[in-house]
Amino acid sequence: MNATENPLALPNIDRRQFFKLGGGLAVAIILQDVIAFAADPSGTILSPVPSGQVAAWIHIGEDNMVTVFTGKVEVGQNIRTSLTQQVAEELNVDVSSIKMVMGDTDLVPFDNGTYGSLTTPQMGTQLRHTAATARQALLDLAAKHFSSEVTSLKAAGGMVSDQKSGKKISFGALTKGQQILIPISKQIPLINPAEWKTAGKTTPKVNDRTFITGGHKYVSDMKMPDMLYAKILRPPVYQAKLLTVDLDAAKAMSGVTVIQDGTFIAVAAASLRNANSALLAIKATWESPDQPSKAQLFEYLVKNARETEPETSEIKQSLTASEQQHSDTYTIDYIAHVPLETRSALAQWIGDKLTVWTGTQRPFGVQQDLAAKFDIPKENVRVMVPDTGSGYGGKHSGEAALEAAHIAKETKRPVKLAWTRKEEFTWAYFRPAGVIKVKSGFKKDGAINAWKFENYNSGNAGLKPQYRIPNQQNNFHPSLTPLKQGSYRGLAATANAFARESHISDIARMIDMDQLEFRLKNLDDARLKAVLEAAAKSFGWHTKQKRKGCGYGIACDYVKGGYVATCAEVMVTEDNLVKIVRITEAFDCGAIVNPHHLEHQILGAIVQGLGGALFESVDFENGKILNPNLSDYRVPRFKDTPEITIVMVNRTDIAPSGAGEAPIVSVAPAIRNAILQATGTALRSLPLLPTGKLERS
């Protein structure tokens, strides 16, 4: 198309006609408040446009405010900030003139969800291309406006200026608030990260003041006129069948509505206290089948696995023919995400239209689930995700949304449901448990010849080694899971890295080679070797004198565009108490978008990784979670945090990748390998120290 002549595609249309294009919807753009519940859900919509158009992602208002639309959600990764920076960079505007609309299914283009460390590489790139196209459109419009050549124009600070005449015009005066209906061009060059002025720099968390004054409304904080609080009757154990239920006492309580739809039983009341009392007044009996307990877990996972591929004769042969061999089995417990904000939803029906505010990583997935449950078109369902109290892969689903919407439909009132901590521990899902069997064959000089790696149940992410191994077989065997399992930060890469990196350090020890040297010898990838060397250098791997009882451990991996290496120092006392003295981690995810917030992601992954490494474990028996609360399920706290040093490798020559997951995977094996060096004890299970004390072998 000829953008110079027709830069906004609809230049002659007046505002009234233009807005009619949006299917007759009123276009009172309450963008500053779209995720606050004050807005009438039916009246806030810009006309929908195909996602190939600039307008689907970026809108420049007459007031110069830039509104960005994305299906990604903010759960603490600070992507509201990093995406803002990337748009600001390409448009050459200040971050304060950008407003992000995130995770609102009525306003943003479809998105699969916020997971897989995809926000930076995919959404960041999408928005950079969109902003670059918008910038070009503004230059074209200004050229027409000034009757000058595009080459003499410059866009900066929300203005286009003509270098020759000195004339200026604001972005808003150019767009007049119209949508930019131009296809996004990937041909317009993006600004090279090496030249970034806004992206690439530390920028404070967007809306930071609202978070430190208690003003931000998480879903669990939201209220609406006429709203009811709901509680759900939960079975005492998994797979329990309701035998009898007596609802009379609850029904007799004033202001309480009891909902019974098959086995779904809930209560709703104008106050949470009354809803709680009503729930307690329900008497129910249940029966449940015998179920596997934690004591039999690993045996159960192997026994019920679907073997995907038998050991090949090549692998068998190469293992047997190796100078030396090693084989071991590693286990990984179920762990819980424990997002500090539990699953919450506020649901409101107006006729057959449903609006739900909920904390989920997949707003469009939840929209689909809601539409299916209530048998309505998904266009009738609006899901909105205000900045949420974390997810870590644990909020891919929309349980609270479905339940709140169900009760709201029955009561014909807006309904809020916020899960208790016990519900979150019991009825959400866990990081999968797993059994990993590893066999290896190698030479005394440190060359690995054969590698057989089998993961039972925990998953196939990061299954393959980065090491140079001529004969290898890596298999994932899905199994039956006694507990509901799902995504967790890094997926199975954490389990697989634990088994692999433990095994690698075992081999190094068997041939009396330094763990770092052994890795460098068997790796080809320059970026992976570079982070290993960067971590080791900063840590003082070769230079710092070890104190008595101390050991060093190292581990590395490549996950979803991120290269990570971790060094750990532990001290083990004579009575077997283990102290993590310090952790150094080097990380390379290409060009850094926001150094301070990248450091947050790495730091957070290390600290969260400490929990899974050392003590986190879901205990269960015959269908019941035995530690469904924070006094029994231990998560890392201030005193658990060792001295942490982070080395960030800024590769401005490489497009940025995500950072939410990779930095967690090497924490556990680095600690495990440090314990190995300190004591000679080769631990094989996560968590490493469930009792707090090392059991020496």
Add this chain to the structure above:
Amino acid sequence: MILTINNIRHEVNIDAEATLLSILRDELDLTGTKYGCGEGACGACTVHVNGLAVRSCTTSAGSVVGKSVTTIEGLETNGILHPVQQAFLKSDPLQCAYCASGMIMSAAALLREKPAPSTADINTAMNGNICRCGTYPNIVKAIKLASTILTAK
């Protein structure tokens, strides 16, 4: 029952067994104070009662009658943020920030007792506050910054 919260007297018609957290959040719409665990194990619900940090989820409303309750919403004075809030704003330690109110309230109570705490003091005083995003070292830095703001006064 009359409760004094953020220097305002509130008449609350609820039984004395109700938790302070439920009064704050559900009756008075002071939702800056968060629910995290309901058993005083995570610190998200921390408020001040007569200047001391308490877990509002395990504190009955009746027990604070006649005392002065401060929540995150009442921490700033005359529109000026508390030094801990200023320090959190400046050092930007947070990720999802759901723990922020409880962290700030615990830190403010600590600094009132001990204006120049060591790292060990901070780790001990703050150990009851969970940040699942793992920002602890950043929060320690923020509290130290708050300490310098306070002691410079």
